[in-house]
Each structure stands twice: as C-alpha cells, then as structure tokens.
Amino acid sequence: MAEQTTQPPNELDRAAEEAGFYHEAALNAAWTGSRFAIGALAFLYGAFAFAYFYLRSINSEGRWKGSGYHAPQMGYGVTILVLVLVSAVVQYAGLQRIKAGAKGAWQAAALVALLLGTAAVVVQILQLLSLPFQPGSSGFSSVFTDTYPVLLVSWLAAMLWLEILVMRARPLTAISFLEQPPTYAEAFAVQRFQSSLSAFTLVWNFMAVVTLFFFLLFYVL
Amino acid sequence: MSIDIEPEKAQEPAGSGPIGPRLARPWWMRPAMHTGIIGAILGYFIGHWLGNFLSWEYARNALSDMNDFPLVLGYVIAVVGWLAGLGVFNDLGRQILGKPVPAAEEEEEAFGGVARYFRFSLDHKVVGIQYLVGMIIYFCTAGLFAMAIRTELLSPSYHIMSSSAYLMVVGEHGTMMMMLMSSVVLGPFGNYLMPLMIGSKRMAFPRLEALSFWLTPAAFIILLSSVLIGGFPTGWTGYAPLSVQAMEGMDAYAVAFGLMGISICLAGFNIIVTVINYRAPGMRWSRLPMFVWSMVTVSFLMVLATPVLIGGMYLLILDRTVQTANFVNTLGGSSYLYENLFWFFGHPEVYILALPGFGIVSEIIPVFCRKPLFGYRVAGAGMIGVALLSFFVWQHHLFVSGINPEMRPLFMLTTELISIPTGFIYLVAMGTFWKAKLRLTVPMLFALALYFNFLIGGISGVFLSDVPADTTEHGSFFVMAHFHYTIMGGLIFAFFGACYYWLPKMMGIKLNQKLGYLHFWTMFIFFNSTFLPLFAVGMAGQPRRVFEYATNLTPLNDWVSISSFLLGASILIFVINFIWSTVIVREREVANPWNSRGLEWQVAAPPPPGNFEHIPVVLSGPYDYGVKDAPAVADLHPPVGVVSASYASAGTASTGVEA
Amino acid sequence: MAESQAPAAPAGSDGRAEPNHGLRIFLIWIVLALVADLLIWFVWYPHLPPGRMSESAEHQQLDIAVLALAAAPVMLFVWTYFGYTLVNWRHRDGDDDDGPPIFGHTGLQATWIGGTAVIVLAAFVFGTVELIVPAGAGAGEGPLPVWKPSGHNLLQVQVIGQQWQFTYRYPQFGGMESTTLVLPDNRPVEFHVTSLDVIHSFWAYLLAVKADANPNVDNVAYTTPKHTGGFTVRCSELCGIWHGAMFDSGRVTTPTAFQAWARATELREHQLGVLAALPPYALTYDPTVVPQLGQEVVKVAGITGANGYYYPPSDPEQP
Incomplete structure (x- = not known):
C-alpha cells in the first residue's frame, strides 16, 4: 500500500469514514448473527x-422405554449439567466484570468457564462410552443417543470460540476497557472483541438453557 | 481500486503477515482444489480405517461384508480433509493460536487470475461465479439422470435398466436436483449481486459464504459416489424404514443431503445478516430491490428450516450406523417421525425454490416494461407471507399417511392460504404490464414464461391441497408434473432469465442473443410438451417412480420422453451459448445494456474489486421508471462526511455489548 | 399460449381515442371463461378421473371438476390479460420514453386480495365438506378414523403390504387371506392398511382409495363400491426395487357372488391348514415374530427386508 502516502488528505478521511462504516456494520452483524444462530440452533434442537x-x-410397541429399560446414569447427567451451567454463569459474571472495565477478572472467569465446559465435553464422552443400554433398545435410548453427541459438538464448538476470545483478549491493553483508547485502531479492536464476546455469551447461555432443557427431558421427566 | 486502511492491521509487525510467505510459494504448494482433493482422499482412508477400528464388533452387511460405520466416517473425514486441503481451517487455526488473521479483502488482493476460482476465495464475486459454474454442472448432471429415467420409461415392459439401477437413477436425479435448486439462485446471483444491490463492498461473513460453496462439490461427489456402491432406492425423500433397510448407497444420500443442508444454512445466514447490516446509507427497507427481498425471505427459511433437515439426516445416519431405532416402529421408533421431520424441512424447502424465481422476475419486468414495479409493498408482503405460511403446511404431503387425520382440514386451509400471497406476485406483474412498453428481450421472455408455467404449477397445487382430490393425485405423476412446473417452470426459467439478464454485468461480455432466443423457444415449447402430458398420465393412475406402467399409457409416456430429450437439447444450446460467448467470442458489453435503474448496473461491467469506489448513498427506489425528474438511484461519489453521518447517529444501539 | 404471439402485431391505437382496455379484457375473459366452464362441466366432468366406480370416486370426481371450474377462469384471466398486454402494449421502435409511473392502486390491490381470499376460502369449505361427507373421501385416516360411514354392515378388509405385494385378509371370514381383492357391490368397506416392512401405499385407483401402509400402524380408509367390475391396485409409495411391479387386480362383484367366493375361500384355506398356519388376525403384525417358525426366523436373511440387512440378528432386546 505504497499509494497511501500520495493520497490527498480528503481521501484519508474517506478511508477512515468507510472503515468506520464497516466497523459499525461488523459490530451489528455480530449482534444479528448471534440471534440468527440461536434461531437455527433452536430449530436444530427443536427437531x-x-x-x-x-x-x-x-x-410404538410399548417400547418408548421398553421392558428392559435402564435409565442413563444420573451421576453423569448431573455432573455435566452442573459443569455447563456453572461455566455459563461464571462466564456471564466475567462479562459483567469486563463491562465494568476489569479485563483481568473476565480472563480468569473465562479460563474457568473454558475448563468447566471442556470438562463437560469429556464427561459426556465418558458417559456415551458407557451407556447402560443399547442405542436401539427403545425409543428413549435412541433419542438419548441422538441428542447428546450433537450437544457435545455444540459445547466443543462454543469452547473453541471461547478459547479464541481468550487469545484475542491478550494483546488488548486492560486500560482500553476502562477509557477510550488513544487510536481508532485500538478502539475498533476492543469493540470488535466486545461484540464477539457478547455474541458468544448469548449463544453459550442459550446452550446452557438447552442443556438444562434436555436434562429435564432425559433425566427428570 | 479502493484504498483500504483497515486500522487494525497497523498492529501487525511488518513483513511477518501471513500473506508474504504464502505468496512466495509456487502455485502447487498453495491451498486450492488439488490440495483439497489430496486431503479428501487421505481423509476418506483415515475415516474408513477408523470406522472399521471402532465398529469391528458391529453387524455386517451379508452381501458386502461391511457395515455403514466406516463408510460414513470415511465420508465425514473426507469432507474435513477436503476443507483442510482447501485451507478453510487456516484462519481458524491462527485464531486459536492467537495469531493475527488477515482481513478478507487483504487475502483477496494476494491472488488474481483464473486460479482464484479454484481456491477458497473470500471475494463474493468469485464465490458467485464458482457457484454459477458449479450449479450449471450439477444441473446438467442431474438432467442427464432425468433423461435416463425417460429412456427407461419409453416402454412399459421392455427394460434397459435393472429395477435397482432405475431407482438409483431416480434417486440421484431427484436428490441432486433438490440439492442444487436450493442454491441455484441464492448461490450465484444472491452472493454475487446482493452486495451490489444494497450498495455494500463486503459480506458479513465471507468465510462462511466461501465455505457454503466449497461444501457443495463435496456433497455432490458424495452423492454421486452412491452410484459406485449400488445407489439408494428411496428417491429424494429417503423415507424410513426403506432408507434404514437400504444398502450402503443410502449413506451417501444422507451424508450428502446433510452436508448440503449445512451449506445452504450457512449461505442463508450470511446473506440475511449482510442485508440487515451492510446496506448503504439511504438503502431503506422500502428501497430494497425485490430480488434482495426474495433473498431475505429465502435466507430466513434456509436458516430456520435446514437445521431440521440436518437433524433428520443425522438421525437417519445414526439408525444406519450405531443402530438407534428412531424410525423403526418395532423398536419404539416411528416411521412417521421421519416423515414429519423431513417435510417440516421439505415444505419450506419448496418455497426456498419458488421465492428466488419471484424475485428475479420482479426485477426483470420493470426494466423491460419501462414502468415502476406495481405494488412494491404487496410484492414484499407476498414473499414474507409465503415464507411465514410455509412453516405451517408440511402435513399436506401426508394426507393419506394416516398421521393426524383430524388435522387435515387445517393443513388444507393453510396450504390454500399460501395461494393468496403467491397471487400477489401475479397482481404485481399484471399491474406492471398495464400500459407498459414491453420489450421482449430474452430475459423478459423467460420472465413471462415463469408467469405462464408457474400459473399451471400453482393452480395444480390447489388441486393437491384439497384432500379428496389429493387422494387420487397423491404419489402419482400428477404431483411430479406439478412440482416440475413450479421448480423447473418457475425457478429454472427464472434462473436462465437471470443468466441472460445479469451475466453481461457479472462477466462483462455479451451472451449471443440469437442463441438465446433459440434456447428460450425450444425450452419453453419442449418443457410444456414434456410436463403437461404428465398431469394426464398421473390422473390416469401412473404412480411415481415406477418403471412398469399400464400399456395404454405408452403413447403419452413416449411423447413425454421424446420431448424431454429435446428439452435436454435445448439446455445444451444454453451451455453452448455460455461457453461460446464467455470463452470463445468474449464480446465486451457496456455497463448498463438494459438501461436499468438497479444499483448493480451503475458500476462497471464486470464490477471492479470492492464493488464501489466509495460507499454509495442511495437516493431513490430502484423502480422509478417514467417518473419525471426522478433522482439518480444513488450518489456513487458522495462527499466525505455523508457516510459517517449515517452511522454516527445510529451508533449507540450497536456496540453489541448488551448481551 | 400468450407468449407465442408473432412479434409483428402492432396495436393501431395511435391516432384514435384510448379504448377502454379493462372492459375489453373483461369481455374477452368472460366469454372464454364461460366456454371453458361449460366445456369442463358438460364434456370433461363425466370423464374425469377416478371415474364413478365407488362412492369416494364419485365425490373425488365431483371435487376435481369443481376445482377445475374455479381454476379455469382464474387461469384464463391471467392468460387473457398477458395476451392482451403482449398484443397491445409492445414497445415500438424509436419510442424511448418510459411507461406511465403507476406505483400501485389501493382499490385494485384490495379487490385482488379479497377476491383470491374468497376463492381460497370457498375451496377450503368445499374441500372440507367433500372430505367429511363421504367418510374421509377414501383417504387413509390413521388408526382412529374421525369420519366413518353410517350403517352396521361394514365389510372389513385388511390390506397387508410387504415387499412387493399386497395380501388381503378378511377377518369376518375367519381371517382368510387372498392375493386378489374381491369386494361386494353397494356395501361400505373398511380397509385396514398395514405393512410388514417399509412404507407402501395401497392405491385402488378406480375405487378412489389411497392409504399409506406403515409398519405397525393400522391405517383405516372407507369406500362403498357402486358398480361391479375389475380394478387395479398399485403401490403408490416407493418401497424398494420392485415398487414398479407391485400391482395386482381386484374386482367388485354382486353381494351373493362375493359371499360365495369368500365362504369357498375360507373353507379351502381351512381344509388346507392355511388358516391354522397364519398368525392370528391382528391390526398390525411384527414379521420378526412368527411363533410357528421359531426364533430362527430372524436370522433368515430377507424376511424383513430387501437385503436381509434390516436389524439382522442384532435386535438389542431379542438377540
């Protein structure tokens, strides 16, 4: 981009203006996109x-749960539920802290949330490897076997997203969360990070609700 | 050439950006289609081995000494390998490692020439052309399968194919067509033109957009691979328990259809978010071109309906691999569950196929009538109404299935109600034609043909929505004729109209008009000659997907078969025209040959990189033909400060930190 | 075909006063619509499918005819309109002005919306009546039919679909089985349609009965044959490789002939031991359980599916 230096100042203003326009659009896109993502996820889990x-x-055939029905292990179920819920709550609390300007507090919370979410994935894999029923032994066991791998992948994807956010947060200076950064570049970077974090929080909270919902279906009802 | 001073990039240390080293590599070291193919092959073998390793104790098919697990895992990891080979995960990996990621525009600047059409390109115009060529190839492939079907049906009792080969051909044709039709307009024209039409230089999620395209070759090759392992016997609907019972070819269907579901979900997601957030200043919702409205409504359906398809295909795969019993009645599942899931996706899908056609013709007719679009709001309301209602009609596919018999009057009502918003499209067209100055160019003829064909398709749909009439027509060739009239007669005619209308803009070259007229007239005549008799064939009692039929229907079937071959020849004229005009002759086209007011026509042909030199400011609607002193559609060189004023005022609501 | 107008048909309305286009279109349309509807009702209707062999067929034929009566004017209106515009409002060389800027017309739009809504609602009401009055119109109504024919002398016939044939079972005649469907004239029939493997669809075209055959589902449909004669039964849901060959023929006979045939068949099957070998009559059957043949049956490839690959011995609860 050697041309830059030869541009008249007017063109630099225009470039800044357009950069601002698309920066604004990108922030809104994160907001809209997370809503649509929730819509799509809702229909997926709705299925x-x-x-x-x-x-x-x-x-059918009296085999919703069948004669030789074994319930899935409640211990695993509760563990996973708690891990996911606590992860979401901790991350949400961290979000409130970073909104108040405390970047470090969010980083700590996010690491905890990341750890808990990943643990949920691991525990879920363990449970799927030791189910007390054959997948096809009843309608219930079929739907159970269908649902949890998908949840597992969703959790894993969300944790990947959180990990990326943690990495993105590192170069951002803590002070820029408290007051307007000196340059547009830094301000934009911080805002992009914040919008992505908000979108993530929304999706992860939604996933926590979905986890709770399926816990009620499969373990309580 | 727009100068892009993305301030974030200033932070990157000079010289160590990811672009530098990659440019230095020779072409065969850069990620592109060939590395994708290598990745896919490696991935397939890894997946196959892993599947065998994990499922060694599962039951095996008596005939092939294999179970479905390694096959499905092979397909899935092949897709992952394909994407990895294309470099899809590179940026993701960088982000995970905390390295800076180049902006989409910057990646594009690094590559040029024809090679970019073979790589994971983030430029929406490149993706549009990739989609266009891809969809034409898929369409021709699926069309050849259609001709194979008609060849077999030349005789009621003499067979050139075995019964399983026939069903394989039927299934490949149906599934491939349904897969490509979902993206045939949104892929090429939506991705290419929508940013131009809304005055944007960018897409919201270029990586998702590119991914949506690069999933389609994987889906189509997987679907085609079914031919090698015996095909699948279920047609495009894949009804369980037949699909649970079927041989390995069925896995290809389920994986391919699921992949395509992911692809169209992502494509729709990107489009709808872009339209909502990336409109140029002044591009109010009431100034949005009708084509963009159709893309918005279609994307809405894609984002919400396809997850159900993905879920349904996933359940089917699990039934076939890890032997769950979702669709097996004797083990606590239900074949009705599959029908419900499939059609809950399947009926919005039908409107995913219809709405883009409406959008295209609504875009074409004002230009060639030289009049404003009549009833702009009615047209928009029609599309939104169709989109919303389409979620509440799915059980009309199941009128004779025994599911919820008492609900049938309700679904009859909702289905018939859809004809009201669909009728809006006709009202709009008829109002636009009133005292118009019609120019019967090739795109206009295709648009007119849509109104002709879709009328037959739509009205026959009312017959099918009526339970007593449907009892005779359901599952017969009547249904087949009906949806070919709406999909081929509607969407594909609109697609070709869009090709003749927009390809001069997209490629900057003229398409041969004489061949265009020849293509239109042959296609119009032979299309109707092929599918109109099929209504009679169906009414006379010929079920779908049969290879033996009543002898007295031979003349009609032969007529249809011969017409269909001629219809195929007509499509060949288009392919020849396309190649002849774009590769061999390459006659330059002016920027706005149709003298259209559309924003996309106000830039050069083909549009420059970055679409617009500056972000345009939209000043008036796209259809103000004949309006005295109508302002220009947009100010392409607005003074500095106008654009920033447009977002400074609305900026507070959008920092995105309120979740 | 409106589009096939030759391009050289100039509308000579230049010097003269503007004619009343709306009236002209209306007059052309009303004539065409009247002719079309008269033709439909008096010429086409008696020949419309599915004929008049049964009560549900008569109703379906009427239904299709009425829908055609409503559809023809609508389609003709659109075609007339487009034909008229193509003849009269073509662009002429040298005329580079745009057309009149008409953006909408509230009254017209409201009329159109109201008109289509009325047509649609009328079609809905008529369709619902035609669904309920002839007891479900011959369509499958699931295990708990809502609309049933009156009268007590229902003939029950069970239709069992399997790859790739239909078997008919008559519970009122000792549960005897037949491979051809024989029905008496003028007696309401209650079909119980079920399947042993995949989804089939029982379609007696001339009787205007269609009901999907789902495994483990009892799908009930009604009709009353009105004329004697033969008819064809086809499977109308794709059910595997020989779906196209899954058809047989049936006949409607007089009640006395039917009684004679049914009694004779029952007696023969009784004597041959067929009735004893058949599983007891039930609304649905599980083909993996055939007590007379023992447990081995589930291991015989092919009994439940085309390839013997349908939950082979690995039914998790019946290993």
Whole structure:
C-alpha cells in the first residue's frame, strides 16, 4: 500500500469514514448473527425435542422405554449439567466484570468457564462410552443417543470460540476497557472483541438453557 | 481500486503477515482444489480405517461384508480433509493460536487470475461465479439422470435398466436436483449481486459464504459416489424404514443431503445478516430491490428450516450406523417421525425454490416494461407471507399417511392460504404490464414464461391441497408434473432469465442473443410438451417412480420422453451459448445494456474489486421508471462526511455489548 | 399460449381515442371463461378421473371438476390479460420514453386480495365438506378414523403390504387371506392398511382409495363400491426395487357372488391348514415374530427386508 502516502488528505478521511462504516456494520452483524444462530440452533434442537415428544407420545410397541429399560446414569447427567451451567454463569459474571472495565477478572472467569465446559465435553464422552443400554433398545435410548453427541459438538464448538476470545483478549491493553483508547485502531479492536464476546455469551447461555432443557427431558421427566 | 486502511492491521509487525510467505510459494504448494482433493482422499482412508477400528464388533452387511460405520466416517473425514486441503481451517487455526488473521479483502488482493476460482476465495464475486459454474454442472448432471429415467420409461415392459439401477437413477436425479435448486439462485446471483444491490463492498461473513460453496462439490461427489456402491432406492425423500433397510448407497444420500443442508444454512445466514447490516446509507427497507427481498425471505427459511433437515439426516445416519431405532416402529421408533421431520424441512424447502424465481422476475419486468414495479409493498408482503405460511403446511404431503387425520382440514386451509400471497406476485406483474412498453428481450421472455408455467404449477397445487382430490393425485405423476412446473417452470426459467439478464454485468461480455432466443423457444415449447402430458398420465393412475406402467399409457409416456430429450437439447444450446460467448467470442458489453435503474448496473461491467469506489448513498427506489425528474438511484461519489453521518447517529444501539 | 404471439402485431391505437382496455379484457375473459366452464362441466366432468366406480370416486370426481371450474377462469384471466398486454402494449421502435409511473392502486390491490381470499376460502369449505361427507373421501385416516360411514354392515378388509405385494385378509371370514381383492357391490368397506416392512401405499385407483401402509400402524380408509367390475391396485409409495411391479387386480362383484367366493375361500384355506398356519388376525403384525417358525426366523436373511440387512440378528432386546 505504497499509494497511501500520495493520497490527498480528503481521501484519508474517506478511508477512515468507510472503515468506520464497516466497523459499525461488523459490530451489528455480530449482534444479528448471534440471534440468527440461536434461531437455527433452536430449530436444530427443536427437531430433537420433537423426536422425543413424538416417540414418547406414540410409544410404538410399548417400547418408548421398553421392558428392559435402564435409565442413563444420573451421576453423569448431573455432573455435566452442573459443569455447563456453572461455566455459563461464571462466564456471564466475567462479562459483567469486563463491562465494568476489569479485563483481568473476565480472563480468569473465562479460563474457568473454558475448563468447566471442556470438562463437560469429556464427561459426556465418558458417559456415551458407557451407556447402560443399547442405542436401539427403545425409543428413549435412541433419542438419548441422538441428542447428546450433537450437544457435545455444540459445547466443543462454543469452547473453541471461547478459547479464541481468550487469545484475542491478550494483546488488548486492560486500560482500553476502562477509557477510550488513544487510536481508532485500538478502539475498533476492543469493540470488535466486545461484540464477539457478547455474541458468544448469548449463544453459550442459550446452550446452557438447552442443556438444562434436555436434562429435564432425559433425566427428570 | 479502493484504498483500504483497515486500522487494525497497523498492529501487525511488518513483513511477518501471513500473506508474504504464502505468496512466495509456487502455485502447487498453495491451498486450492488439488490440495483439497489430496486431503479428501487421505481423509476418506483415515475415516474408513477408523470406522472399521471402532465398529469391528458391529453387524455386517451379508452381501458386502461391511457395515455403514466406516463408510460414513470415511465420508465425514473426507469432507474435513477436503476443507483442510482447501485451507478453510487456516484462519481458524491462527485464531486459536492467537495469531493475527488477515482481513478478507487483504487475502483477496494476494491472488488474481483464473486460479482464484479454484481456491477458497473470500471475494463474493468469485464465490458467485464458482457457484454459477458449479450449479450449471450439477444441473446438467442431474438432467442427464432425468433423461435416463425417460429412456427407461419409453416402454412399459421392455427394460434397459435393472429395477435397482432405475431407482438409483431416480434417486440421484431427484436428490441432486433438490440439492442444487436450493442454491441455484441464492448461490450465484444472491452472493454475487446482493452486495451490489444494497450498495455494500463486503459480506458479513465471507468465510462462511466461501465455505457454503466449497461444501457443495463435496456433497455432490458424495452423492454421486452412491452410484459406485449400488445407489439408494428411496428417491429424494429417503423415507424410513426403506432408507434404514437400504444398502450402503443410502449413506451417501444422507451424508450428502446433510452436508448440503449445512451449506445452504450457512449461505442463508450470511446473506440475511449482510442485508440487515451492510446496506448503504439511504438503502431503506422500502428501497430494497425485490430480488434482495426474495433473498431475505429465502435466507430466513434456509436458516430456520435446514437445521431440521440436518437433524433428520443425522438421525437417519445414526439408525444406519450405531443402530438407534428412531424410525423403526418395532423398536419404539416411528416411521412417521421421519416423515414429519423431513417435510417440516421439505415444505419450506419448496418455497426456498419458488421465492428466488419471484424475485428475479420482479426485477426483470420493470426494466423491460419501462414502468415502476406495481405494488412494491404487496410484492414484499407476498414473499414474507409465503415464507411465514410455509412453516405451517408440511402435513399436506401426508394426507393419506394416516398421521393426524383430524388435522387435515387445517393443513388444507393453510396450504390454500399460501395461494393468496403467491397471487400477489401475479397482481404485481399484471399491474406492471398495464400500459407498459414491453420489450421482449430474452430475459423478459423467460420472465413471462415463469408467469405462464408457474400459473399451471400453482393452480395444480390447489388441486393437491384439497384432500379428496389429493387422494387420487397423491404419489402419482400428477404431483411430479406439478412440482416440475413450479421448480423447473418457475425457478429454472427464472434462473436462465437471470443468466441472460445479469451475466453481461457479472462477466462483462455479451451472451449471443440469437442463441438465446433459440434456447428460450425450444425450452419453453419442449418443457410444456414434456410436463403437461404428465398431469394426464398421473390422473390416469401412473404412480411415481415406477418403471412398469399400464400399456395404454405408452403413447403419452413416449411423447413425454421424446420431448424431454429435446428439452435436454435445448439446455445444451444454453451451455453452448455460455461457453461460446464467455470463452470463445468474449464480446465486451457496456455497463448498463438494459438501461436499468438497479444499483448493480451503475458500476462497471464486470464490477471492479470492492464493488464501489466509495460507499454509495442511495437516493431513490430502484423502480422509478417514467417518473419525471426522478433522482439518480444513488450518489456513487458522495462527499466525505455523508457516510459517517449515517452511522454516527445510529451508533449507540450497536456496540453489541448488551448481551 | 400468450407468449407465442408473432412479434409483428402492432396495436393501431395511435391516432384514435384510448379504448377502454379493462372492459375489453373483461369481455374477452368472460366469454372464454364461460366456454371453458361449460366445456369442463358438460364434456370433461363425466370423464374425469377416478371415474364413478365407488362412492369416494364419485365425490373425488365431483371435487376435481369443481376445482377445475374455479381454476379455469382464474387461469384464463391471467392468460387473457398477458395476451392482451403482449398484443397491445409492445414497445415500438424509436419510442424511448418510459411507461406511465403507476406505483400501485389501493382499490385494485384490495379487490385482488379479497377476491383470491374468497376463492381460497370457498375451496377450503368445499374441500372440507367433500372430505367429511363421504367418510374421509377414501383417504387413509390413521388408526382412529374421525369420519366413518353410517350403517352396521361394514365389510372389513385388511390390506397387508410387504415387499412387493399386497395380501388381503378378511377377518369376518375367519381371517382368510387372498392375493386378489374381491369386494361386494353397494356395501361400505373398511380397509385396514398395514405393512410388514417399509412404507407402501395401497392405491385402488378406480375405487378412489389411497392409504399409506406403515409398519405397525393400522391405517383405516372407507369406500362403498357402486358398480361391479375389475380394478387395479398399485403401490403408490416407493418401497424398494420392485415398487414398479407391485400391482395386482381386484374386482367388485354382486353381494351373493362375493359371499360365495369368500365362504369357498375360507373353507379351502381351512381344509388346507392355511388358516391354522397364519398368525392370528391382528391390526398390525411384527414379521420378526412368527411363533410357528421359531426364533430362527430372524436370522433368515430377507424376511424383513430387501437385503436381509434390516436389524439382522442384532435386535438389542431379542438377540
């Protein structure tokens, strides 16, 4: 971009203006995109919830749970639920701290949330490897076997996102979360990070609700 | 050439950016299609081995001594390898490692020439052309399968194919067509033109957009690979338990359709977020071109409906691999579950196929009538109405299935209600034609043909929505004729109209008009000659997907078969025209040959990199033909300060930190 | 075909006063629509599918005819309009002005919306009546039919689909089985359609009955044959490689002939031991459980599916 120096100052203003325009659009896109992502996820998990209720209500051949029915291990279920919920809550609390300007507090919270979420993925894999029923032994066992791998992948993807956010936060100076940074570049970087973090928080909280919802379906109902 | 001073980049240490070293590499070291293919092959073998390793104790198919697990895992990891080879995960990896990621525009500047069409390009114009060529190839492939079907149906009892080969051909044709039709307009024209139409230089999620394209070759090759392992016997609907019972070819169907679901979900996601957030200043919702409205409504359906398809295909794969019993009635599952899931996606899908066609013709007719679009709001409301209602009609595919019989009047009502917003599209066209100055150019003829064909398709749809009439028509060739009239007669005619209308803009070259007229007339005549008799064939009692039929239907079937071959020849005229005009002759086209007011026509042909020199400020609607002293559609060189004023006022609501 | 107008048909309305285009279009349309509807009702209707062999067929034929009566004017209106515009409002060389800037017309739009809504609602009401009055119009109504025919002398016939044939079972005649469907004239029939493997669809075209055959589902459909004669039964849901060959023929006979046939068949099957070998009559069947043949049956490849690959011995609860 050697041309830059030869541009008249007017063109530099225009470039800054357009950069600002698309910066603003990108912030909004993160906001809109996270909402649509939740919509798509809701329909995806809606399909599984539909399968659950449909098979349950039909109870084909009396085998919604079947004669030799074994419940999935409650211990695993509760552990996973707690891990995911606590991860979401800790991360949400961290978000409130970084909004107040405390970058370090969020970083700590995010690391904890990352650890807990990853632990949930690991525990879920352990449970799927030691299910007390055959996948096809009943309608219930089928839907259970369907749903948790998808949840697991969603958790893993969310944790990947959180890890990226943690890495993105590192070069940002802590002071720039408290007051307007000196340059546009830094201000934009901080705002982009914040919008991405907000989008992540929304999606991760939504995933926590989905986890709770399926916990109620599979372990409580 | 727009100067891009993305301030974030200033932080990167000079010289160590990811672009530098990659440019230095020879072409065969850079990620592109060939590395993708290597990745796919490696991935398949890894997946196959892993699948065998994990599932060695599972039951095996008696005939092939294999179970489905290694095959599915092979497909999935092949796709991962394909994407990795294309370099899709490079930026993701950089982000995970905390390294700086180059902006989309910067990556694009590093590559030029024809080679960029073979790599994971983040330029929406490159993706549009990739989609265009890809979709034409898929369409021709699936069309050849259609001709194979008609060849078999030349005789009611003499067979040139085995029954399983016939079903394989039917399934490949149907599934491939359905897969490509979802993206046939949104992929090429949506991705290419939508940013131009809304006055944007960028897409919201260029990586997702590019990924959505590069999933399609994987999906199509996987679907085609089914031919090598015996095909699948279920047609495009894949009804369980037949699809649970079927041989390995079925896995290809489920993986391919699921992948395509991911692809169209991502494509729609990118489009809708872009339209919402990246419109140029002054591009109000009431000034949005109708084509963009159709893309918005289609994207809405894609984002919300395709996850259900992905879920359905996933359940099917699990039934076939880890032997869950989702669709097996005797083990607590239900075949109705599959039908419900499939059609809950399947009916919005039908409107995913219809709405882009409406958008294209609404874009074409004002230009060649030289009149404003009549009832702009009605047209928009029609599309939104169709999109919303389409979620509430899916059980009309299941009127005779025995599912929820008492609900049938309700679904009959919702289905028939859809014809009201669909009728808006006709009202808009008829109002626009009133006292117009019609120019019967090739795109206009294709648009007119859509109104002709879709009328037949739509009205026959009312017959199908009516339960008593549907009892005879369901599952017969009547249905087949109906949806070919709406999809081919509607969407594909609109697609070709869009090709003749917008390719001069997209490629900057003229398409041969004589061949265009020849293409249109042959296609119009032979299309109707192919599918109109099929209504009669269906009414006379010929079910779909049969290879043996009543002898007295032979003349009609032969007529249809011969027409369909001629229809295929007509498509060949287009392919010849396309190659002839764009590769061999390459006659330059002016920027705005149709004298259109559309924003996309106000830039050079083909549009420069970055679309616009400056962010334009939209001043008036796109259809103000004949309006005295109508302002120009946009100020392409607005003074500095106008653009920043547009977002400074609205900026507070959008910092995005309020979750 | 509106589009096929030769391009050289100039509208000579230059010097004269502007004609009333709306009236002209209306007059052309009303004539065409009247002719079309008269033709549909008096010429086409008696020949429309699915004929008049049964009560549900009569109703479906009426239904299709009425929909055609409503559809023809709508389609003709659109075609007339487009044909008229193509003839009269073509661009002429040298005229580079744009057309009149008409952006909309509230009254017209409201009329259109109201008009289509009325047509659609009328079609809905008519369709619902035609669904309920002839007891479900011959379509499959699931295990708990909502609309049933009146009267007590229902003939029950079970239709069992399997790859790739239909079997018909008559529970009122000792549960005897037949491979051809024989029905009496003028007696309401209650079809119980089920399947042993995949989804089939029982389609007796001339009787205007169509009901999907799902495994483990009892799908009920009604009709009353009105004329004697033969008819064809086809499978209308893709069910595997020989779907295209899955058809057979049936006949409607007089009640006495039917009684004679049914009794004779029942007696023969009784004597041959067929009735004893058949599983007891039930609304659905599980083909993996055939007590007379023992457990081995699930291991015989092919009994439940085309390739023997349908939950082979690995039914998790019945290993």
